[in-house]
Amino acid sequence: MNDRSVGVEIDATATWLEERGMRGAASLLRRVALQRDEAVRQLGLRPGAPTYRTEGSEHAAPRDLGAAAEAAMLRTDVARLQSLAERAGWVADPAAKRLWRWRDGWWELGHRRRNPKDGYHDTGWYLWGPVGSYDGEWVHRHKGQAMDEAEQLITKHRTATRGDGR
Template identity: 85%
Template sequence: MNDRSVGVEIDATATWLEERGIRGAASLLRRVARQRDEAVHQLGLQSGSPAYRTDGAEPSAPRDLSAAAEAAMLRTDVARFQALVERAGWLPDQDAKRLWRWRDGWWELSHRRRNPKDGYHDTGWYLWGPAGSYDGEWVDPHKGPAMDEAERLITKHRTAICGDGR
């Protein structure tokens, strides 16, 4: 299901959840995102700039304070959901040698056997991240140290990109 009405990042996360059999969380995420979008629409706000019109006119005033409160509450709910997923840490996949982690995007840590033809020069754990981050970098031969090193690399990447390592 490709639902662009809720946004690319939310749709990608919901699709990822559905692929792993977590359909309830996916539908909850989409429902909250749609409710957020409906509240923003009720306020008459333009997409891309939640508080201002994009045609150069003065900022639009909220027409309905209850809709503004609902939009704020739904933004908070989506942020809480993402924070909970981030705090969950490394989540195992159906594949016993693959782990997933959310930190402003999905990160994958998976075990590969040595095969120079495929680009795996050592047997061990490799890290993949969102675009512009790591793309199959060898981390460690053992799972525990690989998870620790992956956390360090993710924090390093986030510090370089965002200025914070949270």
């Protein structure tokens, strides 16, 4: 954990990754966020950082072109990282019978045994997604078919919420 804040959402995602044994991914996420924040600070885009001269002149203060290039490069790197995570598909968790997937948020496909007391009315694979999507919906009894069905459900959810199926 760093002594500098990277934001609530990034820290929550990094903590989530660490809890699942993905310490390298969590560290990378925090490092990229800190680099992004530093580039933004250097550009003077944060509240409290002067972007205009105050001594009677309203001309913009000279910006550091190196910081601007770094910020643009970081945006590109983050977009690439997201694209690679989406292309990775379903990744097995170190815990038994659980798969993870990144597509505009984390998705979990987990195998559960029938237990109506816990809400699992059938043995098979259940899908959980980001807030506002799926919350433990039964997908299929067999893993391969469950993965295919989950992909269709995720695409359907993304289409309904964003209007596209990227």
